[in-house]
Structures are given as structure tokens and as C-alpha cells.
Amino acid sequence: NSAIELRSVSKWFQRNTPAVHQVSLQAPRGALLALLGPSGCGKTTTLRLIAGLEIPDTGEIYLAGARVAGGGDWTPPEQRRVGMVFQDYALFPHLTVRENVAFGLNGRSTRERAARVGDLLALTGLADLADRYPHQLSGGQQQRVALARALAPDPQVILLDEPFSNLDAVLRKATREEVRRILRQSGATAVFVTHDQEEAFSIADIVVVMRNGAIEQIGAPHEIYLRPSTRTVATFVGEANFVPARASGRCAECVLGSVPLAAPRNGPVEVMVRPEALDLCPDAAGCGLIEEIVFFGHDQLIGIRMCDGTLIQARTGPRIDITPGARVAVRVQGEAVAFPYDENREPRTK
Ligand code: ADP
Numbered sequence: 001n002s003a004i005e006l007r008s009v010s011k012w013f014q015r016n017t018p019a020v021h022q023v024s025l026q027a028p029r030g031a032l033l034a035l036l037g038p039s040g041c042g043k044t045t046t047l048r049l050i051a052g053l054e055i056p057d058t059g060e061i062y063l064a065g066a067r068v069a070g071g072g073d074w075t076p077p078e079q080r081r082v083g084m085v086f087q088d089y090a091l092f093p094h095l096t097v098r099e100n101v102a103f104g105l106n107g108r109s110t111r112e113r114a115a116r117v118g119d120l121l122a123l124t125g126l127a128d129l130a131d132r133y134p135h136q137l138s139g140g141q142q143q144r145v146a147l148a149r150a151l152a153p154d155p156q157v158i159l160l161d162e163p164f165s166n167l168d169a170v171l172r173k174a175t176r177e178e179v180r181r182i183l184r185q186s187g188a189t190a191v192f193v194t195h196d197q198e199e200a201f202s203i204a205d206i207v208v209v210m211r212n213g214a215i216e217q218i219g220a221p222h223e224i225y226l227r228p229s230t231r232t233v234a235t236f237v238g239e240a241n242f243v244p245a246r247a248s249g250r251c252a253e254c255v256l257g258s259v260p261l262a263a264p265r266n267g268p269v270e271v272m273v274r275p276e277a278l279d280l281c282p283d284a285a286g287c288g289l290i291e292e293i294v295f296f297g298h299d300q301l302i303g304i305r306m307c308d309g310t311l312i313q314a315r316t317g318p319r320i321d322i323t324p325g326a327r328v329a330v331r332v333q334g335e336a337v338a339f340p341y342d343e344n345r346e347p348r349t350k
């Protein structure tokens with residue numbers, strides 16, 4: 001039984017282009033789902049449809065097995081047991097941390113409220129800041145207040161729209177571990193929106209890649225990265241080399257030699273190889289010529305001109321045996337993904 005299920009949900013704001021198009025997805029109870037995609041691809045609209053802030057034009061939405069939208073059913077947002085954390089946190093400036101968190105707990109006894117607020121402040125590490133006002137808090141602390149407030153009424157689903165976008169890079173990494181821990185402990189099923197693949201990969205159990213209002217792929221982070229179902233997904237979630245090849249079953253022949261394929265194919269294809277899947281070995285007779293090295297410390301990106309003119313990119317740890325002008329033998333580690341050959345696409349030579 002899924003905590004959240006969307007069946008062919010579409011939403012149009014303009015006549016010709018749907019903001020959300022035929023979106024179907026399921027989130028198991030307690031899962032952490034990321035909606036990943038570029039700006040304007042329909043992520044926020046999808047969250048708002050789940051929350052009940054938008055009405056779908058077609059399709060159905062189920063929460064904990066009950067239909068809340070579609071097929072003539074409609075459950076208003078306040079009855080959906082859905083908590084939301086907005087991009088700008090939307091805290092009440094004239095209320096303290098404690099009062100902000102207590103806000104959604106009307107209708108409970110004073111004692112019950114105080115206990116629940118105490119639990120949430122402890123869970124989010126805000127107990128010492130309970131009497132401060134939002135303007136007296138850092139960005140990361142404000143975000144935890146927003147999270148505590150959304151979790152206080154014990155929602156079955158929590159929705160977070162670009163929760164880390166207002167934090168600087170250092171704080172963002174620390175906060176994302178913290179938010180993941182809090183969400184796990186709360187037991188709620190969470191959906192969060194991001195345009196950052198690293199954020200999606202490091203937090204979510206399930207990543208939903210969206211493009212132009214539709215879902216491109218749903219999978220575990222490593223599946224999305226290593227087995228992208230389309231070229232668009234492959235390039236959106238990381239750096240990728242596409243190398244023309246001839247496939248025969250589980251093997252493809254190309255300038256990188258014989259490359260094992262994740263799934264059988266036949267005929268002309270392009271194999272997708274991640275830069276870190278390339279193994280380099282200094283070899284005066286090797287097919288690769290090192291053109292450029294960008295050194296980052298913990299790793300480096302290496303531009304390699306292959307003997308057929310193709311330019312490929314490799315990522316290795318820091319190493320001293322490879323320098324510009326040297327020749328290398330290049331091998332692919334692990335299995336590669338093959339896409340149908342696209343005649344209109346020029347191989348990368350510049
Ligand atoms: P994302 O969150 O992925 O950036 P959105 O869901 O906000 O994308 O928007 C998807 C598309 O729908 C965009 O083209 C956006 O301009 C349009 N859109 C979103 N909300 C509205 C609205 N209330 N009225 C008109 N168009 C909207």
C-alpha cells in the first residue's frame with residue numbers, strides 16, 4: 001500500500017502546454033522521494049497537486065489508499081494530513097520558534113500541545129532556541145523551524161519545495177544530512193523538489209526525473225546515474241561520454257575497445273560511459289592522447305583525444321603518471337548503457 005499514488009495526473013495552466021503531463025508515481029510508506037528536473041519542468045505544480053493546492057485536470061491522486069482527487073472525489077488540503085515546507089520557509093515573524101511550531105496544533109489540549117512541541121524541538125535540535133524570533137535565527141535554523149512546524153500535526157506526507165535553495169553551499173551539505181535524519185525519524189513519507197542531482201542522490205531513496213511536465217525516469221539514485229533510460233537523463237544527472245559503437249548482444253565494439261553492455265543490443269548504437277568509469281594506463285602505443293588536465297585535488301578531469309578523433313573525458317584520482325601530451329590505453333570498467341545511434345548527432349571532436 002503506497003502512501004502517495006498519482007495515476008496519469010495532468011494539469012494545464014495554458015491551453016497548449018501542460019505544466020504536468022500524465023504523471024504516474026508511487027511512494028511507499030516512509031520513503032524519501034526526490035522530484036528532480038530543470039526549472040519549469042512541473043515539480044512545484046506536482047507538489048501542489050499532492051497537497052490539494054491545485055486541482056488536477058485529469059487523473060487521480062491517492063493518499064494512504066484513499067482517493068483525494070479525481071473520479072469525482074475531492075479532499076480539501078486541510079483534511080489531507082499533508083505538511084508543507086516552502087522555499088522561503090514562510091515562518092510567522094511575530095511568533096517565537098515555540099509558537100511557530102505550535103501553530104498547527106489547534107484543537108488539542110494545552111498539555112498535549114506542549115508535549116508535542118517539546119518533541120519536535122528536540123527532534124530538530126531547536127530546544128535551546130525555543131523563545132527566539134525567526135529574525136534571530138540563521139537560515140539553517142529557520143529551515144528547521146519550518147520543518148518542525150510542518151511535522152508537528154503528525155502528517156502522513158510531508159512536501160518540501162527546494163528546501164535547501166536559500167542556504168549557502170557549506171550549510172546546505174550539513175543541513176541535508178540533518179533533514180534526512182529528521183524525516184527518517186518522523187516516519188512520514190516525504191517528497192522534496194530539487195534541481196540539483198547531487199542533492200537528490202544523497203537524500204532520496206527514489207529519484208523521479210522530470211522534464212517538460214512529464215516523468216523521464218523513476219529509480220534508485222544509482223539506477224538513475226548508471227542506467228539512465230534516455231540521453232536526457234544521462235546528461236542531466238552527470239557528465240557523460242557518448243561513443244559511437246556497433247553492438248552485438250551484450251557487447252559493443254568502439255574506439256574504447258570491447259565494451260560490455262548492461263542490456264543486449266544489436267547494430268549501430270552509442271555507448272554512454274561516465275568519466276570515472278574510464279581506466280587509463282600509460283602506453284606509448286595507446287589509442288588516447290592526453291590533451292588537457294583540470295586538477296581539483298581529490299580528483300581530476302582529463303580530456304583525451306582518441307585515435308579516431310573523438311574527444312572523451314575521464315575522471316581519475318590525483319595521479320602523477322599522466323601528463324598532457326602522453327599516450328594512454330583507455331579501458332571501460334563495468335557495464336555501459338547503449339542508446340540507439342543518432343545520425344544527426346556529431347561525435348564530440350571539439
Ligand atoms: P518547477 O517547480 O519545476 O520550476 P512549476 O511547477 O513551477 O515548475 O511550473 C511548471 C510550468 O507551469 C511552468 O511553465 C510555469 O510557468 C507554469 N505555471 C506554474 N504555475 C502556474 C500558474 N499558477 N499559472 C500559470 N502558469 C503556471
Ligand code: MG
Pocket residue numbers: 043044045193
Ligand atoms: Mg518550483
